Amino acid sequence: MGKGLRPALCMATCQAFGGTEEQSLKSAVALEMIHNAFLVHDDVEDNSECRHRMPTLQAEQGVPIAVNIGDAMNALSLRLVRENIPMLGHQLTQRIYEEFEHLMLKSLEGQASELGWVRDNRCDITEADYLQMILNKTCWYSFMHPCRIGGLIASKDTLDLDRFNKFGYFMGAAFQIQDDVLNLVGDSHQYGKEIGGDIWEGKRTLMLVHLFKQGTPSERDVLQAFMAKPRGERSEEEVSWVIQRMQDYGSIDYAIAVAHQFAEAALEEFSVAYQDTPNSGEKAFIPKLIHYMISRNL
Amino acid sequence: MGKGLRPALCMATCQAFGGTEEQSLKSAVALEMIHNAFLVHDDVEDNSECRHRMPTLQAEQGVPIAVNIGDAMNALSLRLVRENIPMLGHQLTQRIYEEFEHLMLKSLEGQASELGWVRDNRCDITEADYLQMILNKTCWYSFMHPCRIGGLIASKDTLDLDRFNKFGYFMGAAFQIQDDVLNLVGDSHQYGKEIGGDIWEGKRTLMLVHLFKQGTPSERDVLQAFMAKPRGERSEEEVSWVIQRMQDYGSIDYAIAVAHQFAEAALEEFSVAYQDTPNSGEKAFIPKLIHYMISRNL
Numbered sequence: 365m366g367k368g369l370r371p372a373l374c375m376a377t378c379q380a381f382g383g384t385e386e387q388s389l390k391s392a393v394a395l396e397m398i399h400n401a402f403l404v405h406d407d408v409e410d411n412s413e414c415r416h417r418m419p420t421l422q423a424e425q426g427v428p429i430a431v432n433i434g435d436a437m438n439a440l441s442l443r444l445v446r447e448n449i450p451m452l453g454h455q456l457t458q459r460i461y462e463e464f465e466h467l468m469l470k471s472l473e474g475q476a477s478e479l480g481w482v483r484d485n486r487c488d489i490t491e492a493d494y495l496q497m498i499l500n501k502t503c504w505y506s507f508m509h510p511c512r513i514g515g516l517i518a519s520k521d522t523l524d525l526d527r528f529n530k531f532g533y534f535m536g537a538a539f540q541i542q543d544d545v546l547n548l549v550g551d552s553h554q555y556g557k558e559i560g561g562d563i564w565e566g567k568r569t570l571m572l573v574h575l576f577k578q579g580t581p582s583e584r585d586v587l588q589a590f591m592a593k594p595r596g597e598r599s600e601e602e603v604s605w606v607i608q609r610m611q612d613y614g615s616i617d618y619a620i621a622v623a624h625q626f627a628e629a630a631l632e633e634f635s636v637a638y639q640d641t642p643n644s645g646e647k648a649f650i651p652k653l654i655h656y657m658i659s660r661n662l
Numbered sequence: 663m664g665k666g667l668r669p670a671l672c673m674a675t676c677q678a679f680g681g682t683e684e685q686s687l688k689s690a691v692a693l694e695m696i697h698n699a700f701l702v703h704d705d706v707e708d709n710s711e712c713r714h715r716m717p718t719l720q721a722e723q724g725v726p727i728a729v730n731i732g733d734a735m736n737a738l739s740l741r742l743v744r745e746n747i748p749m750l751g752h753q754l755t756q757r758i759y760e761e762f763e764h765l766m767l768k769s770l771e772g773q774a775s776e777l778g779w780v781r782d783n784r785c786d787i788t789e790a791d792y793l794q795m796i797l798n799k800t801c802w803y804s805f806m807h808p809c810r811i812g813g814l815i816a817s818k819d820t821l822d823l824d825r826f827n828k829f830g831y832f833m834g835a836a837f838q839i840q841d842d843v844l845n846l847v848g849d850s851h852q853y854g855k856e857i858g859g860d861i862w863e864g865k866r867t868l869m870l871v872h873l874f875k876q877g878t879p880s881e882r883d884v885l886q887a888f889m890a891k892p893r894g895e896r897s898e899e900e901v902s903w904v905i906q907r908m909q910d911y912g913s914i915d916y917a918i919a920v921a922h923q924f925a926e927a928a929l930e931e932f933s934v935a936y937q938d939t940p941n942s943g944e945k946a947f948i949p950k951l952i953h954y955m956i957s958r959n960l
Binding site: 406431455461 | 669684703706707708709713723724725726727729731732733734737741744747755756758759763766767770771772774777778780781907935
């Protein structure tokens with residue numbers, strides 16, 4: 365069901381920098397597993413009904429069991445990291461573990477911002493706030509750290525891993541903004557989640573930030589009152605009104621354009637981050653991932 | 663608010679085996695923090711309103727924020743484990759980390775059993791099932807591993823840590839059964855949680871197992887129908903009926919007697935697990951903990 369973006373990016377980077385598939389395999393699997401652990405708790409936190417065209421774990425088994433299973437998946441992903449010791453040794457494994465620790469804490473911090481904005485009904489979120497939030501919530505764990513971990517393993521900790529940060533951030537921003545757009549205009553069958561779900565959940569997306577900035581004062585008041593309601597009190601009609609206003613003000617087109625700009629910037633940063641590496645199929649695969657991300661419809 | 667049992671047991675054991683306070687400090691703090699991370703998610707899973715005489719995090723901030731904060735506390739507790747490296751070195755820290763990994767997975771496994779029994783309305787739980795569940799849910803992380811980690815650090819990984827298992831299991835069983843009894847008959851102000859909360863939540867306790875075994879067939883049917891209801895549909899009257907039946911059949915007295923037997927067995931195992939260690943204030947503190955646990959009313 366998943367796309368396997370994170371393990372693919374980690375393994376391709378490891379090989380682009382001269383490492384082997386085998387060396388990064390455990391870390392790549394751990395990245396995919398911790399991603400899925402995040403999804404299980406995210407679906408609890410967002411009260412989401414549907415993911416990958418299937419009922420979410422919390423919809424099917426209830427919140428208690430979903431929280432417990434997410435915790436177990438999290439612990440098991442860290443066990444996979446530890447299983448690197450026989451092949452990579454204590455010190456390198458410890459460095460990989462540090463990368464995982466940072467990606468966990470950053471994702472949780474980004475999630476805390478997003479949940480706090482919903483709780484406080486913050487209607488003054490700027491583009492800079494939004495980008496900081498997705499840097500934490502998405503870019504670190506999904507793009508920056510997969511590259512960093514691949515480079516770390518291949519170089520046996522001799523590479524300055526910050527070389528991947530801009531590249532991963534640009535790629536992650538393109539991905540997350542595109543994901544938010546698909547949540548509004550995607551085909552629900554292909555996308556696999558409820559269309560408009562972010563609006564039902566009160567998520568602060570780039571489109572919402574844009575609409576708050578572009579709308580008239582009275583539209584802003586209506587929007588703020590809508591956002592103040594708990595999910596259960598929002599109506600289909602209100603959600604349609606929000607999407608219509610976003611279309612009228614070009615908020616969705618604006619977000620698509622920003623996603624494309626981030627993707628272009630990522631392509632440029634790719635040539636910086638992966639400079640000095642020989643041409644290889646694995647290296648060539650990475651820019652293809654960027655194209656895929658902004659042209660995908662699921 | 664907390665009693666600090668787990669860090670106290672870890673540090674006292676480390677010192678009883680010749681280690682220093684400083685050597686076990688980070689691990690002891692990590693034990694207390696991971697315990698609190700468990701409590702935050704437990705309160706979500708049990709939909710508990712009250713803990714330590716205060717509203718739970720989920721009651722005050724809602725499920726999404728409580729899930730996220732529990733995740734962060736969990737990650738931060740593992741960071742504390744990693745902070746042992748400068749003082750204890752890579753290999754010993756790795757061994758401590760393995761102990762934490764095992765305690766996490768065992769607790770989650772115990773919690774999974776308990777949640778599954780509620781989900782499936784299992785009314786055929788035996789005493790052996792119950793003891794296996796609390797071994798996983800409580801004994802490993804609260805008693806067995808705190809001792810093991812203290813001994814591990816003090817001995818620099820030269821001790822067979824299984825020497826603490828029986829002692830920690832007996833102590834943990836005494837603690838958990840006493841905790842379940844206090845949930846029924848305690849003073850809510852001192853105990854800090856809702857009295858009868860376990861019955862409202864459908865928890866399978868030793869008293870409930872006893873009542874299912876001792877009650878008449880028609881009482882068992884009433885009890886099973888009550889247990890099948892979601893929490894919101896249970897009434898004060900029904901909960902009182904369950905407590906009354908437990909009193910009539912001596913289920914509570916039985917559980918108190920079992921807790922005392924486990925405490926006595928723990929005292930005997932103490933002298934085995936801590937044999938060959940010189941007398942010290944720290945060593946003498948440990949049996950006092952056992953007495954405290956079964957005489958406590960909070």
